Amino acid sequence: xxxxxxxxxxxAESDIWSGTASMVFAPAEMGEIGVAPxxxxxxxxxxxxxxxxxxxxxxxxxxxxxxxxxxxxPHLVTVLADTGARAKDLDEAAALEAKQxxxxxxxxxxxxxxxxxxxAELADAIARLKAIDNLRKRAKR
Numbered sequence: 094x095x096x097x098x099x100x101x102x103x104x105a106e107s108d109i110w111s112g113t114a115s116m117v118f119a120p121a122e123m124g125e126i127g128v129a130p131x132x133x134x135x136x137x138x139x140x141x142x143x144x145x146x147x148x149x150x151x152x153x154x155x156x157x158x159x160x161x162x163x164x165x166x167p168h169l170v171t172v173l174a175d176t177g178a179r180a181k182d183l184d185e186a187a188a189l190e191a192k193q194x195x196x197x198x199x200x201x202x203x204x205x206x207x208x209x210x211x212x213a214e215l216a217d218a219i220a221r222l223k224a225i226d227n228l229r230k231r232a233k234r
Contacts, residue, residue: 098130100146102156104174109156116147117170119163120220128165135165141220143180143227144172155180155231157224159217180228188225192218 097113117128120142126135144156161174195215199208 096130097149098128098132098168098170100170100172102144102146102158102172102174102177104158104161104177106176109174109177109179110146110154112146113149114146114170115149118145118147119172120144120158121163126163128163128170131167132165132170134167135163137163139163139172139174141217143220143224144177155224155228157221159220180224185222185225188218188221192222 097115098117100114100117101111102109115130119126119128120140122138122140126137139158139161141159142157144158146154146156148154156177157180158172158174158177161172164171164173191214195211195218198211199215
C-alpha cells in the first residue's frame with residue numbers, strides 16, 4: 094500500500110474510474126503535475142487535457158477532463174472533473190464538429206455571441222483532439 098495511491102475520477106455525469114495507482118499526471122491550470130504516493134496535500138484547478146494514471150504494473154490509463162478540481166491527500170487523489178471520459182471513448186467526429194462551430198462563432202463578427210464561451214468551447218475541442226491524437230500515437234508504439 095505504501096507504493097500506491099487511491100484515485101477517484103468523477104464528473105457531474107458519472108463516476109469515471111476508481112482504483113489504485115503508482116503515479117497520476119494531471120493537467121493543472123498552470124501546467125502538468127505529477128502525483129506520487131504520500132504527496133503533500135494540494136487543491137488546485139484543472140485545465141482541459143489528458144489525465145494519466147500509471148498503475149503498479151506499469152500500464153497507463155488515459156482520461157480526458159475538460160477542467161475541474163483535483164484534491165490531493167497523501168493516500169488519495171480525487172479528480173472532480175467538469176466533464177470527463179476515458180480517452181478511448183472520445184468521439185473524434187464530434188470534437189472536430191465542435192471545433193468548427195467554435196471557430197465559426199469566433200470569426201463571425203456580426204453575430205451576438207459570447208466570446209468567452211466560444212473560446213472555452215474551442216479550447217475544449219482542441220484538447221479532446223489532442224488527447225485522441227496522443228492515444229493514436231501510443232497505439233502505434
